[in-house]
Amino acid sequence: QVVKVVYEELTTLMGGAAARLRTAGQPPTVIMLVGLQGSGKTTTAGKLARLIRGQGQRPLMVAADLQRPAAQDQLATLGRTLGVEVYRTAAAGSPVAVCQEAVSHARARMLDPVILDTAGRLHVDEALMEELRAIKAQMKPAEILMVADAMTGQDAVNSATAFHLALELTGYILTKLDGDTRGGAALSIRAVTGAPIKFVGTGEKLDALEVFYPERMASRILGMGDVLSLVEKAEQAVDEKQAAALQKKLRAQAFTLEDFRDQLRQVRGMGPLDQLIGMIPGLSRMKGLPDSSEQERELKRVEAIIDSMTPGERRRPEVLNGSRRKRIAGGSGTSVTDVNRLLKQFGEMQKMMRQLMQAGKGGRMPRNLPFSLH
CATH class of the missing domain: 3.40.50.300 (P-loop containing nucleotide triphosphate hydrolases)
Structure with missing residues (x-):
């Protein structure tokens, strides 16, 4: 009060x-x-x-x-x-x-x-x-x-x-x-x-x-914090037609690495991460948060990895065998470990989306989601 x-x-x-x-x-x-x-x-x-x-x-x-x-x-x-x-x-x-x-x-x-x-x-x-x-x-x-x-x-x-x-x-x-x-x-x-x-x-x-x-x-x-300014930045960064198309893809479980890259670019277009974090109530004062400059570098690494893939590979990452992953790592200036980590995280995200969509249809919360709140 x-x-x-x-x-x-x-x-x-x-x-x-x-x-x-x-x-x-x-x-x-x-x-x-x-x-x-x-x-x-x-x-x-x-x-x-x-x-x-x-x-x-x-x-x-x-x-x-x-x-x-x-x-x-x-x-x-x-x-x-x-x-x-x-x-x-x-x-x-x-x-x-x-x-x-x-x-x-x-x-x-x-x-x-x-x-x-x-x-x-x-x-x-x-x-x-x-x-x-x-x-x-x-x-x-x-x-x-x-x-x-x-x-x-x-x-x-x-x-x-x-x-x-x-x-x-x-x-x-x-x-x-x-x-x-x-x-x-x-x-x-x-x-x-x-x-x-x-x-x-x-x-x-x-x-x-x-x-x-x-x-x-x-x-x-x-x-x-300043949630209203954060919302305004998001509205300016996100194209309404793109957002509607993305929502349609999510519902159809057709979300690809190309869509993921577009989302990353929109987040980066909203401004520096430390500025965005400062707009979220309480978050800027939390201890143990990753360094925002390191997070910026990580976003750039992820984008470079996806850019180094062919359009077909971005749409169907399951075709990425060992030699392709090595080529992508070389083209993006990262390591094969970095490529593997991204693909694993993307796979987990797709799994989570499928579970959420199925749960939404059935009116119940999904169990064993592939992420942790801790």
């Missing part, structure tokens, strides 16, 4: 519900990203563009950091990778002029929203704030989002406060929440500034940006 009360209070303190992006009355909507160097601002611009494009919009990213050509090059590279247009200029000028030209370009090309990747500094200084205030005054952005590194703890809170005082931020994007951080910075930033956290970065990949849900972060801070 105490945990429940603390959980509800934390959820309320962090905003209660997810805060959505604001939109302008007349398109394009301007989203201004600000923050210190090293917080992941430019990469976050790419992640945000990818997220928005996935909702059916056509964003434009703007290289408004004229101090660092490398930042402009990075944004251009991200744009090519994502298939999102990037506006940059080689001519010397002011950041305000670049932003104005970019918005005119977006309006002419019907691109919306416009994401401004502004300049950062190693430390908060007045010259930076003056430049950002000028962009805000001219562009009147619907959103001014600060990108803050969750790993820096109190420093993130201090810089968030400074940026908020200078620019009246509309929200925050917390990056690097994929490590050991439980999200205390999210609680502190919201409590100190009153501005909502709108997104969180959970990894290095461009799809690792999620809407911030206060109730899920409260669960994470209390070590209760």
Whole structure:
């Protein structure tokens, strides 16, 4: 009951519900990203563009950091990778002029929203704030989002406060929440500034940006896991048609090593195993769990073994004699023992599925299932 009360209070303190992006009355909507160097601002611009494009919009990213050509090059590279247009200029000028030209370009090309990747500094200084205030005054952005590194703890809170005082931020994007951080910075930033956290970065990949849900972060801070995010990741990784086809195969007892490999790829597509384990309530605190990096390597070994088989062998593993197993081991960079272990485990899994299907038809639980709960 105490945990429940603390959980509800934390959820309320962090905003209660997810805060959505604001939109302008007349398109394009301007989203201004600000923050210190090293917080992941430019990469976050790419992640945000990818997220928005996935909702059916056509964003434009703007290289408004004229101090660092490398930042402009990075944004251009991200744009090519994502298939999102990037506006940059080689001519010397002011950041305000670049932003104005970019918005005119977006309006002419019907691109919306416009994401401004502004300049950062190693430390908060007045010259930076003056430049950002000028962009805000001219562009009147619907959103001014600060990108803050969750790993820096109190420093993130201090810089968030400074940026908020200078620019009246509309929200925050917390990056690097994929490590050991439980999200205390999210609680502190919201409590100190009153501005909502709108997104969180959970990894290095461009799809690792999620809407911030206060109730899920409260669960994470209390070590209760985050099952809802895990379910969402699974839904994104699994194709509905593939899932229906797989279910049909399972019922028909026609599950093959090819299907098994596809399932492994979907699990790996959900993200690092240690991240998935951290979302399951209580599991991350259990002792004696296998090292997640070793588990990742094992999944790759299994996939390599299956890839080294012919399509016929994957469909009918019973044809795998000694010489074939030796060939597969050589082709996958593993040992014959590894191949034998995989085939034995797959055989046991098929046996278990047959028993479960038969039991389902008869309305009873099967006995002597080939796995142990201990």
